């Protein structure tokens with residue numbers, strides 16, 4: 241751009257100054273003021289015309305057109321600073337593997353880059369709330385964990401180790417879920433692998449529940465029973481069952497969606513029933529003997545209510561099933577499922593902490609002393625085995641990415657589904 245002041249041209253405005261200088265066509269739709277002397281530069285005759293004259297003689301439309309063209313040419317700073325958010329798609333524009341039941345719009349590109357995935361968490365799409373409803377609670381649970389670290393001695397007090405395992409896992413499972421929802425649209429393979437990790441974290445969380453329930457929540461009459469002694473080893477077996485079945489269910493999703501849903505639900509319900517059986521027995525026993533209600537039991541009851549609500553939301557796909565497309569961004573069942581799960585976990589955590597504190601003397605007196613092997617050891621063994629299962633399910637996807645991605649790309653480009 242040459243030096244000189246540049247102004248848009250509009251009809252009706254006089255383009256000659258009558259003085260020594262003058263306007264000349266500098267580039268399309270623009271005039272450049274060319275003073276004859278440095279003294280003239282200060283006075284610009286165009287501003288002598290009243291603004292209303294410009295607007296009356298179709299100047300407004302002209303002005304808008306010129307500004308648009310000028311913006312494209314000279315690149316205003318606002319254009320340079322704006323970040324282009326990824327485009328969103330409707331259900332018929334993405335491959336089947338990415339589609340969600342009764343969610344019609346707001347899909348991200350099925351081959352998004354990692355950066356696009358991260359940016360998309362700040363853009364309103366049908367996964368945004370899913371991401372944040374587990375990302376923010378992660379920080380809440382981390383904060384609670386830090387507060388507990390300052391009040392309890394997790395390093396040397398073995399009685400607190402079950403709580404340590406439990407707190408670690410309730411921080412990990414929402415974070416893993418948040419990451420899975422964020423990066424699930426990089427490719428069909430990445431989507432499967434992301435959710436494999438999500439399921440693995442959830443099944444490890446079930447182990448955390450079993451370890452904390454086994455040491456703190458077990459009813460008095462079951463302490464030192466056969467079930468109590470084998471509670472944690474069976475829970476480790478449950479995590480293997482849960483991760484394997486839930487990962488396997490993803491491969492049935494396209495061909496047999498109902499069977500896939502049943503298997504995945506069963507994968508999570510079985511460890512839940514096993515973990516909560518002592519708790520339910522204790523609550524029922526307490527009701528029969530009309531024992532005095534405690535903080536721990538009321539929190540456990542709230543947790544159970546939210547756990548049933550979570551299961552209902554996961555299986556029912558309400559409310560979006562009643563009005564497909566209306567809850568694409570806000571209020572669909574998976575968002576409610578996340579919120580319900582987190583609120584349930586909050587009550588569960590409060591119940592576990594209350595039981596740990598109030599029953600300490602009785603449990604220690606009856607020989608319930610957690611070991612390193614029964615807590616951290618169980619977590620380490622389960623973590624390694626579950627990572628192995630995820631690796632086994634991920635290997636075929638990673639080894640044949642080209643063929644598979646080519647198929648999905650074709651499906652996406654053709655929009656044939």
Ligand SMILES: [Zn+2]
Pocket residue numbers: 370417421574578
């Ligand atoms: Zn989720």
